[in-house]
Amino acid sequence: MADVIVIGGGLAGLASTAALAGAGHTVRLLESRRFLGGRATSYEIGTGEAAETIDNCQHILLRCCVNLLDFYRRLGVGNEIAFHSEFTFIEPGGRRSVLRAGLLPTPAHFTESFLSLRFLSLAEKMAVVRAIQAIRRQYARRTDLDRITMQQWLEEQRQPPRAIERFWRQVLVSAINEELDRMAALHGFQVFRLGFLGRKNSYEMGVPAVPLGQLYRADAWRKIGNATIETSTPAERIVVENGAVQAVATAGGELRADYYVCALPFERVRAVAPDVDLDLAGFEHSPITGIHLWFDRPVTDLPHATLLDRTIQWMFNKGEGRAVQLVVSASRGLVDMPRSEVIALALRELAEFFPEVRDAKLEKAHVVKEIRATFSARPGLEARRPASRTNLRNLFLAGDWTRSGWPATMEGAVRSGYLAAEAVAEAAGKPGRFLLPDIA
Numbered sequence: 001m002a003d004v005i006v007i008g009g010g011l012a013g014l015a016s017t018a019a020l021a022g023a024g025h026t027v028r029l030l031e032s033r034r035f036l037g038g039r040a041t042s043y044e045i046g047t048g049e050a051a052e053t054i055d056n057c058q059h060i061l062l063r064c065c066v067n068l069l070d071f072y073r074r075l076g077v078g079n080e081i082a083f084h085s086e087f088t089f090i091e092p093g094g095r096r097s098v099l100r101a102g103l104l105p106t107p108a109h110f111t112e113s114f115l116s117l118r119f120l121s122l123a124e125k126m127a128v129v130r131a132i133q134a135i136r137r138q139y140a141r142r143t144d145l146d147r148i149t150m151q152q153w154l155e156e157q158r159q160p161p162r163a164i165e166r167f168w169r170q171v172l173v174s175a176i177n178e179e180l181d182r183m184a185a186l187h188g189f190q191v192f193r194l195g196f197l198g199r200k201n202s203y204e205m206g207v208p209a210v211p212l213g214q215l216y217r218a219d220a221w222r223k224i225g226n227a228t229i230e231t232s233t234p235a236e237r238i239v240v241e242n243g244a245v246q247a248v249a250t251a252g253g254e255l256r257a258d259y260y261v262c263a264l265p266f267e268r269v270r271a272v273a274p275d276v277d278l279d280l281a282g283f284e285h286s287p288i289t290g291i292h293l294w295f296d297r298p299v300t301d302l303p304h305a306t307l308l309d310r311t312i313q314w315m316f317n318k319g320e321g322r323a324v325q326l327v328v329s330a331s332r333g334l335v336d337m338p339r340s341e342v343i344a345l346a347l348r349e350l351a352e353f354f355p356e357v358r359d360a361k362l363e364k365a366h367v368v369k370e371i372r373a374t375f376s377a378r379p380g381l382e383a384r385r386p387a388s389r390t391n392l393r394n395l396f397l398a399g400d401w402t403r404s405g406w407p408a409t410m411e412g413a414v415r416s417g418y419l420a421a422e423a424v425a426e427a428a429g430k431p432g433r434f435l436l437p438d439i440a
């Protein structure tokens with residue numbers, strides 16, 4: 001069995017660690033921050049009685065995220081994810097529509113609730129159904145899906161503007177964190193193929209019932225073989241000789257292993273591993289903004305809802321309807337807006353969906369602008385995403401930006417971690433399969 005050092009304690013590095021340690025290898029994980037989870041984490045804000053633990057942003061998954069769920073099972077925290085089988089769409093003014101699976105078998109399982117949606121006309125719904133059928137037909141056949149944008153494909157399918165805005169955009173911008181006219185059609189196809197056309201329950205939305213950081217807590221790691229987690233330990237640089245990594249330089253000295261996994265975000269890799277041949281041209285970021293609001297009284301009775309026709313895309317109820325978290329994906333328009341204006345915009349918009357907001361007093365607010373939230377899933381990028389193997393024979397890459405087969409998501413990060421772990425295990429002469437196949 002091999003000694004492995006994993007650099008980076010986000011989901012990719014954690015998944016590599018869990019898979020390799022679970023298979024009997026000895027793993028040492030180095031994380032620069034005080035806590036684990038990288039971009040999918042939580043931390044405390046405020047002090048004393050006003051202290052709150054918040055997620056850096058609400059993170060959700062779908063049941064089709066089979067590798068992420070496998071990772072949670074390995075840590076013994078699978079039951080900390082609450083699954084929801086209803087999506088509520090709300091129009092300004094408050095009219096609600098609910099999408100849920102009905103009695104019909106897949107792929108017709110949404111028929112009853114889809115036809116009852118009030119925010120699309122019958123003609124718009126029929127157009128959407130036609131396009132979803134086209135996704136099933138075209139997925140395996142078309143070779144240009146990474147070259148065109150989802151917007152181009154929807155226009156090619158003659159989707160009415162309101163169906164694009166209220167259905168396709170509403171679902172996909174949050175799922176991929178990119179606008180339809182910047183996102184490769186390939187990714188839009190995947191969301192519908194796996195989430196909506198896969199198994200009957202694969203669309204169900206998982207919401208962590210505890211702050212994200214608690215999912216990776218220390219006692220969970222005790223269950224997993226020989227893994228040592230070292231937080232507050234940044235890797236400064238890898239030391240390379242004769243085409244292989246000899247050590248990782250840290251403030252405490254050089255650390256050695258047989259194999260190394262670099263699970264850093266793409267913008268950090270060059271600084272730590274300058275000897276890795278990488279072509280990062282074409283990688284750019286897309287931002288996400290999270291707005292946390294605390295009111296003096298409940299403003300909603302829903303666990304979550306997607307909000308139509310406005311800047312705010314999602315509302316999550318974080319506590320008795322009084323604490324809500326709002327999410328705006330691909331939030332370029334908010335990046336330069338002062339935080340006070342973001343909060344004022346959020347309150348104005350929220351009141352259009354939940355009239356209770358008008359009478360409620362805002363007690364606290366916190367805005368998190370994640371400028372480097374994910375890579376932008378632009379056409380042409382898929383072929384540029386690197387696989388786990390590198391030009392250095394004992395160094396492997398992981399991270400949501402590597403070639404995971406998924407866009408930048410928690411599932412994509414875990415997949416990349418499992419793929420890197422498979423590459424390490426194979427190089428160590430103990431091949432193993434960690435990656436679970438997609439459900440469709």
Ligand SMILES: Cc1cc2nc3c(=O)[nH]c(=O)nc-3n(C[C@H](O)[C@H](O)[C@H](O)COP(=O)(O)OP(=O)(O)OC[C@H]3O[C@@H](n4cnc5c(N)ncnc54)[C@H](O)[C@@H]3O)c2cc1C
Nearest residue numbers: 008010011012032038039057059060235399400409410413
């Ligand atoms: C605001 C926001 C909302 C999101 N919402 C969702 C969602 O709802 N659903 C979903 O599936 N995905 C969501 N994502 C995407 C998801 O969080 C990421 O795709 C995933 O967490 C990336 O994991 P990673 O391990 O590849 O990278 P990271 O999480 O970035 O991990 C890299 C780690 O490396 C560490 N590091 C950096 N430099 C060093 C160094 N020198 N030495 C040691 N360690 C170092 C970092 O501290 C970090 O912990 C969201 C992302 C953001 C930012």
